[in-house]
Amino acid sequence: MSGEESSATRDLSETTGSNGEEPNVVPDLGGEPAETGSWSDEHVPRTTEVRGELDDSVREEMREIIARYPQSRSALLPMLHLVQSYEGCVTSAGIEMCADELGITAAEVSAVATFYTMYKRRPVGDYHVGVCTNTLCAIMGGDAIWASLSDKLGIGQDETTEDGRVSLERVECNAACDFAPVVMVNWEFMDNQTPDKAGELVDKLRDGESVKSTRGPSIGTFKEASRVLAGFPDGRAGEGEQAGAATLAGLVLAHEHGWAAPEGGRPELENTAAPASGSPGASSTTAGDNGGAQDQSKEGS
Amino acid sequence: MTTLTPVLSAHWHEADSFTLAGYERGGGYRALRMALNRQPQDLTTMVKDAGLRGRGGAGFPAGMKWGFVPKDNPNPKYLVVNADESEPGTCKDIPLMLATPHTLVEGTIIAAYAIGANTAFIYVRGEVLHVIRRLQQAVADAYEAGYLGKDILGTAYDLDIIVHAGAGAYICGEETALLDSLEGRRGQPRLRPPFPAVAGLYASPTVVNNVETIASVPAIVANGVDWFRSMGSEKSPGFTLYSLSGHVTHPGQYEAPLGITLRELLDMAGGVREGHELKFWTPGGSSTPILTAEHLDVPLDYEGIAEAGSMLGTKALQIFDDTTCVVRAVLRWVEFYKHESCGKCTPCREGFWWLVQIMERMEAGDGTDADLEKLLDLSDNIAGRSFCALADGGVAPITSSLEYFRDEYLAHFENGGCPFDPAASVLFGQGFAHRVVEA
Numbered sequence: 001m002s003g004e005e006s007s008a009t010r011d012l013s014e015t016t017g018s019n020g021e022e023p024n025v026v027p028d029l030g031g032e033p034a035e036t037g038s039w040s041d042e043h044v045p046r047t048t049e050v051r052g053e054l055d056d057s058v059r060e061e062m063r064e065i066i067a068r069y070p071q072s073r074s075a076l077l078p079m080l081h082l083v084q085s086y087e088g089c090v091t092s093a094g095i096e097m098c099a100d101e102l103g104i105t106a107a108e109v110s111a112v113a114t115f116y117t118m119y120k121r122r123p124v125g126d127y128h129v130g131v132c133t134n135t136l137c138a139i140m141g142g143d144a145i146w147a148s149l150s151d152k153l154g155i156g157q158d159e160t161t162e163d164g165r166v167s168l169e170r171v172e173c174n175a176a177c178d179f180a181p182v183v184m185v186n187w188e189f190m191d192n193q194t195p196d197k198a199g200e201l202v203d204k205l206r207d208g209e210s211v212k213s214t215r216g217p218s219i220g221t222f223k224e225a226s227r228v229l230a231g232f233p234d235g236r237a238g239e240g241e242q243a244g245a246a247t248l249a250g251l252v253l254a255h256e257h258g259w260a261a262p263e264g265g266r267p268e269l270e271n272t273a274a275p276a277s278g279s280p281g282a283s284s285t286t287a288g289d290n291g292g293a294q295d296q297s298k299e300g301s
Numbered sequence: 302m303t304t305l306t307p308v309l310s311a312h313w314h315e316a317d318s319f320t321l322a323g324y325e326r327g328g329g330y331r332a333l334r335m336a337l338n339r340q341p342q343d344l345t346t347m348v349k350d351a352g353l354r355g356r357g358g359a360g361f362p363a364g365m366k367w368g369f370v371p372k373d374n375p376n377p378k379y380l381v382v383n384a385d386e387s388e389p390g391t392c393k394d395i396p397l398m399l400a401t402p403h404t405l406v407e408g409t410i411i412a413a414y415a416i417g418a419n420t421a422f423i424y425v426r427g428e429v430l431h432v433i434r435r436l437q438q439a440v441a442d443a444y445e446a447g448y449l450g451k452d453i454l455g456t457a458y459d460l461d462i463i464v465h466a467g468a469g470a471y472i473c474g475e476e477t478a479l480l481d482s483l484e485g486r487r488g489q490p491r492l493r494p495p496f497p498a499v500a501g502l503y504a505s506p507t508v509v510n511n512v513e514t515i516a517s518v519p520a521i522v523a524n525g526v527d528w529f530r531s532m533g534s535e536k537s538p539g540f541t542l543y544s545l546s547g548h549v550t551h552p553g554q555y556e557a558p559l560g561i562t563l564r565e566l567l568d569m570a571g572g573v574r575e576g577h578e579l580k581f582w583t584p585g586g587s588s589t590p591i592l593t594a595e596h597l598d599v600p601l602d603y604e605g606i607a608e609a610g611s612m613l614g615t616k617a618l619q620i621f622d623d624t625t626c627v628v629r630a631v632l633r634w635v636e637f638y639k640h641e642s643c644g645k646c647t648p649c650r651e652g653f654w655w656l657v658q659i660m661e662r663m664e665a666g667d668g669t670d671a672d673l674e675k676l677l678d679l680s681d682n683i684a685g686r687s688f689c690a691l692a693d694g695g696v697a698p699i700t701s702s703l704e705y706f707r708d709e710y711l712a713h714f715e716n717g718g719c720p721f722d723p724a725a726s727v728l729f730g731q732g733f734a735h736r737v738v739e740a
Contacts, residue, residue, distance in 0.1 A: 068463055069463065070377070070420060070503065071484070071503055073484060073485035073486075074465075074483055074484055074485050075485065076485035076486075077465070077466070077467065077468050077482065077485060078465070078466065080468065081427070081466065081468065102485075111487060112485065112486060112487055115470060115487040115488065115643075116467070116468035116469045116470050116488075117468075117469035117470065118427050118428065118467075118468040118469035119468055119469075130428075133633070134389050134587075134633065134634075134637055135389060135587065135619075135630045135633040135634050135637070136389065136390055136546055136547055136619050138633055139547075139621065139625055139629070139630060139633075139723070139726045139727075140547065140548075140726070140727060140728045141727035141728055141729055143723065144723075144724075144727055144729070171428070172387070172389070172471060172637055172640065172641070173387060173388070173389040173390065173391070173637075174428055174429070175386045175387065175391060175392045175394070175395040175426070175429065176392050176395065177389075177390050177391070177392045177544065177546035177547070177552075177617065177619065178392050178544055178545065178546045178552040178553045178554065179392075179552075180546055180547065180552070180728070181727075181728070184428065186430065187427065187428045187429060187430040188430050188431060189429075189431070194729045195729070213431065215399065215431065216430070216431035217431070225430050228430060228433060228434060228437075229427050229430070229433065229466040229468075230466075231437070231464070231465075231466070233434065233437045233438065233441070234434070236434060237319075237431075237434040237435050237437065237438035238320070238438070240431060241316075242313065242315065242316055242317070242318045242319050242399065242400045243313045243314070243318070243396060243399065243400045244396070245553070246551075246552050246553035246554070247310075247313060247396040247399075247400065247553060247554050248310075248313055248314055248553065248554075249545075249551045249552065249553025249554060249555065249570065250305050250307065250310065250543075250553060250554050250555035250556055250557075250569070251305075251307050251310050251311070251313055251314055251554075251556075252314070253305060253555075253569055254304075254305040254306075254307050254556075255314075257304065257305075259304040259305045259306070259307075260306065260307065260311075261306040261307060261308045261311070261532065261540060262306070262528060262531050262532065264523060264524035264525075264528055
């Protein structure tokens with residue numbers, strides 16, 4: 001990715017005021033060289049006062065997140081995702097609210113927020129498009145897709161179209177290499193892309209047409225995605241496929257040739273109420289094989 | 302001939318494989334009932350005897366890791382599942398969690414019970430939204446079914462699982478960086494010792510295991526040690542997911558016994574892209590030294606690959622054919638390590654910065670012989686001189702490519718630039734030759 005981003009990150013350290021006071025302004029966070037280098041949300045003044053959409057109900061949700069964890073600070077990453085779900089990026093107001101709820105300094109929160117690439121310093125588009133340009137995807141066509149999208153949209157790394165609909169980012173390996181070249185939209189998979197397909201994709205996104213992930217649901221906005229990342233499910237887990245074609249390549253071949261794992265053995269734990277053979281996936285490749293075993297196992301312990 | 306042995310992937314073709322009903326229909330959660338009837342230490346012994354080795358890259362024996370958790374430590378114990386799959390080329394845990402998240406949940410409960418943990422975390426990278434949805438749903442359904450929460454299946458064992466989304470940082474796949482991240486900090490590796498088993502999350506005894514490792518546990522419990530050991534080799538027993546990607550006719554997941562060869566897997570996957578030859582490949586992600594066609598018959602297990610001078614890693618077999626410029630490939634990987642260096646250790650933070658500049662010069666055709674020596678010299682000063690393995694892994698593409706393709710680096714000088722046409726490498730126009738799947 002861009003050197004600018006790395007150098008900005010490198011400039012940061014977990015500094016607080018040298019006198020030990022909690023700073024009441026957000027520290028200078030670096031940022032793009034051409035900028036003044038703050039969390040550039042001009043509508044939010046640099047004070048501890050919380051504005052915008054971050055009202056008390058957001059505080060309540062933050063407390064809900066904190067309650068999930070044995071120690072409160074573990075909640076910080078999901079809390080920052082929650083901030084993005086309201087603000088579209090991590091704002092100074094959001095940083096202040098996180099710090100306030102966790103009893104740590106704004107500088108400490110900023111230090112964390114700037115470490116992770118998914119936290120954005122400026123609002124991204126409603127649809128944040130990530131083109132994988134790590135080695136494998138790049139060579140299989142990711143570089144060509146990036147060039148074509150950047151050219152078509154007239155924007156570069158970490159920039160957003162003027163209508164605010166689409167932003168672009170070069171992403172690192174997204175763990176879908178068997179579907180290369182891969183494009184992500186709001187962290188949903190768009191597998192096996194070409195420059196043409198990716199071009200049509202962003203056209204649809206800009207026109208407000210619904211786009212379905214190749215292995216998931218129709219794609220929501222960046223803010224909606226951020227809310228799920230914060231640990232507030234959207235009830236859409238059942239949508240989309242269970243697996244893409246490449247995921248099943250080996251299994252389909254095994255079915256064709258009648259290949260399977262050995263039959264389940266007689267495990268050492270056999271003196272239980274559970275039935276003897278089969279296992280999650282051990283010897284059966286069809287749904288029905290183990291169906292009859294279920295009733296026996298209900299007593300369990 | 303080695304054949305495929307679908308275990309983890311056996312139910313992936315079923316349209317409802319990700320649901321609780323679908324998972325139970327295939328025998329899901331039976332292993333959990335069996336496990337909860339036994340003493341926790343029996344399960345640790347079983348996983349030790351099975352010889353299950355960590356599938357996240359390092360290959361450390363999982364049962365041994367569990368056994369390191371001190372019994373007399375008064376602090377709570379924690380299990381943390383490393384679902385931060387980010388190693389370039391690696392793409393096995395994500396499809397597993399998408400298709401059968403309950404396999405992971407069941408394995409997590411068994412493993413947590415074995416080590417005496419009442420809280421477990423699944424730390425999943427943030428950039429895979431639908432996988433996170435599936436995990437959230439699977440965990441919620443497991444609570445509903447009584448597999449999680451208080452007094453699980455009437456055994457008086459309590460367990461909570463928290464699905465925790467990361468926020469974009471490769472380094473958080475390193476287990477101590479992951480723990481710092483899970484504590485709400487910048488994800489930077491810790492100096493070891495103390496190891497996480499003694500002082501991990503919140504300075505308490507913690508086991509960190511990869512998704513595939515944990516997901517393999519229910520099958521071992523249900524079918525036994527001998528069954529598991531009937532696959533693979535003495536030192537590398539069992540089945541595993543091999544992920545083929547790149548210039549291969551049918552990329553995808555191939556679950557096979559450890560020790561299968563790339564030649565066998567490539568045969569199954571329809572070979573290298575039509576009309577082309579294998580040039581180089583990674584056995585387990587970009588951090589494992591590249592290999593070439595002369596290594597096609599090396600057993601893909603921990604020992605075999607080590608003997609060939611690389612590492613099994615995550616079994617991410619990235620295939621590159623003769624159209625690929627190795628200098629371009631390596632440069633992009635080094636840029637990745639530069640971007641992902643957490644900045645804690647100077648050799649890594651500064652070293653990759655310099656490596657990228659030299660590699661860029663090299664690719665542009667402005668390099669010199671002295672640059673080649675400098676690359677090796679820098680690599681030597683980065684590897685082994687940092688807290689974590691990112692540094693060692695990051696220089697692997699450089700040192701290994703210079704071993705096998707030094708001439709190609711030289712050709713860039715002689716040619717005054719890259720002699721390859723990147724357009725020849727792309728997959729467009731070839732059609733995507735995925736197998737037709739019938740659910």
